[in-house]
Amino acid sequence: MKVLLAARRRSPRPAMILSGVALALxxxxxxxxxxxxxxxxxxxxxxxxxxxxxxxxxxxxxxxxxxxxxxxxxxxxxxxxxxxxxxxxxxxxxxxxxxxxxxxxxxxxxxxxxxxxxxxxxxxxxxxNELVIVVPDGNPAGTESVEDLADAGLRVVLANEDVPIGRYAREVVGSLAGGLGTGFEEAVLANVVSNESDARAVLAKVELGEADAGIVYITDALVAGEAVEVIEIPDGVNVAAExxxxxxxxxxxxxxxxxxxxxxxxxxxxxxxxxxxxxxx
Structure with missing residues (x-):
């Protein structure tokens, strides 16, 4: 079994257009x-x-x-x-x-x-899958809940908004803003110090202490083990990733x-x- 870091390329082929396609998943x-x-x-x-x-x-x-x-x-x-x-x-x-x-x-x-x-x-x-907040082992910034993501000076890392985990994370923040006010969303996004390529890159930033908090999948948090601590996101605002x-x-x-x-x-x-x-x- 091989794990590739980058995909090989071959000559591009024309896309086959399927008329009336509906994704009935x-x-x-x-x-x-x-x-x-x-x-x-x-x-x-x-x-x-x-x-x-x-x-x-x-x-x-x-x-x-x-x-x-x-x-x-x-x-x-x-x-x-x-x-x-x-x-x-x-x-x-x-x-x-x-x-x-x-x-x-x-x-x-x-x-x-x-x-x-x-x-x-x-x-x-x-x-x-579902989302959680991860903080470095020992939680040096003292983050205790999703509301704390808006604390001034907190270093938050997310994935790019064009990848699934980045979009999901912003959906969670947007849903919380419905109850905490639009100022919450603005404050959280202002705290973002890095937008990463995927969930594992977000996790790595937190593990290395280069961020105070990040949003990843619960499956990523399990992989990290004791290198991170987990803060749950309330069910009412969490995202069920399919x-x-x-x-x-x-x-x-x-x-x-x-x-x-x-x-x-x-x-x-x-x-x-x-x-x-x-x-x-």
């Missing part, structure tokens, strides 16, 4: 992790074999690494290459011709754009891609995701 999402045909491109026989290239959101790094190892153990002829980055960056890379068989996004927006561009087929929601997955339209290994997705949706795959803090799709 609710109906296609996995039901009880039974591994039905949701998310499998029509006409592709699911065969767990050959080299499978998976482009996946950075927050899936640890869970998918374990999934990949389990799959490689099941299929002797299977080799899985992962490329982890922000969902928006990965979508653009696929559009520009980077070779991929599977695309797993951290939000519906990027998947909808991929479907509209004709580069991904039959996506299905396979996992969900993760869709689909076969890339011109995948070199569509059967392997479908096999990978089947495994992710299976009971075994869902169990691995839950171990890493995700909830079922």
């Amino acid at each position: 609710a109906g296609a999402s996995c039901q009880g992790g039974n591994g039905d045909d949701a998310g499998v491109a029509e006409g592709a026989d699911a065969v767990l074999a050959g080299e499978i290239t998976v482009f996946a959101a950075a927050s899936l790094s640890d869970a998918f690494a374990e999934l990949g190892a389990a799959m490689e153990n099941e299929g002797d002829a299977t080799s899985i290459e992962f490329s982890f980055a922000s969902s928006s960056a990965l979508r653009v890379q696929i559009e520009e011709g980077a070779p991929a068989d599977v695309f797993a996004s951290a939000d519906l927006v990027q998947m909808e754009l991929a479907v509209d561009a004709g580069i991904v087929e039959a996506p299905a929601v396979f996992a969900r 993760y869709p997955i689909g076969v890339v339209s011109d995948a070199d290994n569509p059967g392997g891609a479908s096999g990978f997705i089947d495994f992710v949706l299976s009971d075994d795959g869902q169990a691995i995701l839950r171990e890493h803090g995700f909830t079922s799709g």
